[in-house]
Amino acid sequence: MRYIDFVDLNYTPKETDVICTFHIEPAGISMKEAAGGVAAESSVGTWTEFTTVKPYVDRLAACVFDIDGGLAKIAYPLELFELGNMPNILSSVAGNVFGLRALENLRLNDIDFPSKLVRSFKGPKFGIEGIRRLLKVYDRPLVGTIIKPKLGLKTADHAKVAYEAWVGGCDIVKDDENLGSQSFNPFDERVLKTLEARDRAQRKTGEKKVYMVNITAETGQMLKRAEFVLSHGGEYVMVDILTCGFAALQTLRDQGFKLVIHAHRAGHAAFTKNPKHGISMKVIAKVARMIGVDQLHVGTVVGKMFETRDEVRENCEALKTEMSGLKPVLPVASGGLHPGLVPSLMEFFGKDFVIQAGGGIHGHSDGTVAGAKAMRQAVEATLEGVPLKEYARAHVELETALRIWGQRP
Secondary structure: OOHHHHEOOOOOOOOOOEEEEEEEEEOOOOHHHHHHHHHHHOOOOOOOOOOOOOHHHHHHOOEEEEEEOOEEEEEEOHHHOOOOOHHHHHHHHOOHHHHOOOEEEEEEEEEEOOHHHHOOOOOOOOHHHHHHHHHOOOOOOEEEEEOOOOOOOOHHHHHHHHHHHHHHOOOEEEOOOOOOOOOOOOHHHHHHHHHHHHHHHHHHHOOOOEEEEEOOOOHHHHHHHHHHHHHOOOOEEEEEHHHHOHHHHHHHHHOOOOOEEEEEOOOOHHHHOOOOOEEOHHHHHHHHHHHOOOEEEOOOOOOOOOOOHHHHHHHHHHHHOOOOOOOOOEEEEEOOOOHHHHHHHHHHHOOOOEEEEOHHHHOOOOOHHHHHHHHHHHHHHHHHOOOHHHHHOOOHHHHHHHHHHOOOO
16 A cells, blocks of 8 residues: 555544544655655555555554644554553554654644543543542642752751641642652652651641652562552652653552552653654643543643643643543643742633642742742632732732742733
8 A cells, every 4th residue: 555545535533543633744745645654654554565465454554534734633443552552552653653754744743542442541540539639628729849959958858848848838749850769868768757747747737748759760669669658658659751651650550559640741842842743742641641640740831841821721631621531630830930920820720730839939038938838828819819919918928939039910
């Protein structure tokens, strides 16, 4: 079959088809042939005729059924894929096609998965409702922080910063994505001391507090770390889902641990930042949800990350919209956030998200406790419909934060 034979603009996709939307920029060939090349090379075809093909193989061919400018939609028969095997799925639709000489650029913008394929994965164990039940917070965004500096603190100082953030008003404290089990802050010791600090903060504040410890490692080691967290009273783990890989993530999720999985997207911009080539964050969000994360970084709109409002909105929709019965995933906004941005964040995200601020809490001139208080005060003011500057008149921590970082209109 020639590339062009994989194009049928009169084809109507089946409910069981996997539908991929690609941005395609051909290199010296027509758009129709280029799209057909993507369909061929990601299913049953190749660059030349061959003698090993059998008549029954033709029904497994992917089909380009829509071309609109530089966008092409391709339908893949479900039989092409192994159920419950995300590496297999992505190796097909997001594999060698990115290196085709016939293409100048190729970007996988979206995937729509049929129900049978979605249900072959476990999906989130907790999701938004489960997380809210755990934290007993139902009517506001969750407030979180990342330990800063991200690397270098000794264990005792790490736990001290966590305690101060919790006492100041943070619901959540998490490790940075770079923190594993370095000599200055070994994993087991960090878990024990930080969970001890969590318990003290809960007694002092009367609020539920959680610690997201980074367990990212070789898969076997990652499972051991998850078990250690669970056996010592931890309720959350954090995983760098792209650097550890979707297979490792699925192995963790399939254990059924009673642990919320916080998904960090470290490295995502290598795939997502170029609007002409790579894989969209929306696709990564859908895949992570199917495998079973409970919350995921999605961008900020108003912080330091590059994504547009539309991209972040699409990421959130991928986590929350109906998807064959999967629980919705909690979006996490993180990157360059501070109290002055809270009204804009809540206007965009609503209440079901995590405000994850590092420098915007620990950079407060009066310290971490004051920084956490300022963030909670900004949330309270926004919920009450009171402008931050007005609320700050009676809340010195917020007043100082606004003086340091200002306020986004």
